[in-house]
Amino acid sequence: MLSSKNSALESKDNEIFEVEESIAIQSELIKTMATMVNSKAYVNERNQMGCWKQANYHVEQNNKIVDEELSDWESKFFEVDMDDLHELFMAANYLEIESLLNGVAKRVADIIKACMNVEVIRQTFGINNDFAAQQEEEIRKLNSWNHI
């Protein structure tokens, strides 16, 4: 890759990352900010440092790897536990990095697909069942053809 201007990005933990600008602007947020500020953008990241690091790494790798290898690399990259995945999602959402967002969404979708039934989905994602009994019954009747 051609060397280009490096942006210095500071996370909330006051750690400074030197990121190649072409990669940094994968984040829509930084792209917008970069047009406003010269070469240094303050990222008031509310997530952990590791998260930004990962997001950055993902974007870097994205740009380097060819398509065929990408899916393999990506599937390994997203094989993290739920907390990390969540952090990654928050970072991607905040920084507006589309490729990362899609990657996380696909991974979450795969996790959902692997769940055998509704209760497993709830347990995996830590979601409470807030249905009243009659509402659950209503849904069950609606989907009675599904026998699930």
Added chain:
Amino acid sequence: MALNWDDFENSWSSWSCSWDTEISSGNTESKGFYEAVNDDIIDRLPEDPFGMEIRSTFAAAITGWFQDFENDLWSDFCMFGMEDYAEKQIVDQQQMFKGLNWVCNGTMSLKPDESISSFYGDQSSFFKGVNWVCNNFEINETSNPDFNGFEIDNGGSFVINDEGKGLKDSKEVICNDNGGGEPSDALFFALGYLGVKDLLAVERVCRSLRDAVRSDTLLWRNIHIEHSLSRRITNDALLKLTNRAKGSLECLSLVGCVKITDHGLKCVLESNPKLTKLSVPECTGLSVEGILFNLKAFKSIGSPGIKHLKIGGCFSVTEEQFKEFKFLLGADNSIQLREQKPQFFRQGQLHFTCDDDRVIDIEICPRCDKLKLVYDCPSESCRTTHHAAQLCRACFLCIARCFRCGCCFKHCDYEETFTLDLLCFNCLKHIFGSEENSDVIGTSYELYFYG
């Protein structure tokens, strides 16, 4: 007073009680008798099952809530006015209230302060899961134009019921569960990558997911029914699913949906004028005449009509019908031959591809001149020239193909499986890995299952 908790059962959906009350914090006393809303519910309930003559502070607080008319909701509302010991009592008994519906048959007038924009229920777990139904609820909004509704932070629902209708007719005002256990936003993003089966499962997880799945029409713009759903789905269920797109359905694929009939398909078409791609292979409940008729009717109501149709190999189509199909679909022969993507015999069945621009999947086989599914050959040797590619185009009966990759057997050997499918040696090696001895493959029958 004694509330007879012991006899209480969670399965009660409504209950009547009478009490004399004293409001601890207020200046007024009131007596009231409250009955459940519906007469039919009343008829089913025994009278005063708990021997309740409620006189406790708690009851007074509740009654304060049930009082009608002039009381200012804020000061008399039980959850605000409760004293500590009463609250503790309630918390101890909280499981009693699960699943309860509180029915208020009176007129409540809410006059919120100007500074308050919403009515906010107490956070205690006491009212978790309780549904509140209030008849004839009036909200006096004049004093606060910003008032935007009720919020009960208890995981239950607060329902306004007009004119004493039944619970199920009630409108739900707002219900808010602020506690942990809410689905992360990542889940909502992931919905777009889920198929119909998973969406229906996710719908049952919690309320916010249910609402997201039902209200997002984008999720239902391309519907693909296959595998386990396809054998079970009925006309009615299909119509309900397609209606979720609210008229924006573009692509519908039904693979092996044996319960769908011509009439069912007709209903779907009528409600979805924007449908342009239809795929119905192996749907044995349909008939060619029925499909033709539906397509004609669909076009006549003014919609652009179906432009891409897949009917698969199980229907026998006459030449006349084929001509009609092509006419209805607006197929232009020369364009079709030039631009269409190759069709491969992969995994023994047509895979759904929404981006396939082929107008119709069947055509006249160059070898047997019958209307069949005609496949192209993916093998390298058959794709070197256009001529070679054309030579290797035929229906499955004329040119045998590998079940997995779809290549012909001109340049490689093959093995017949137990299920009478054919597999080329490359695919065999791929399935069993490099450990497999080629001698073994050549001489034995193996059982292969394909999902």
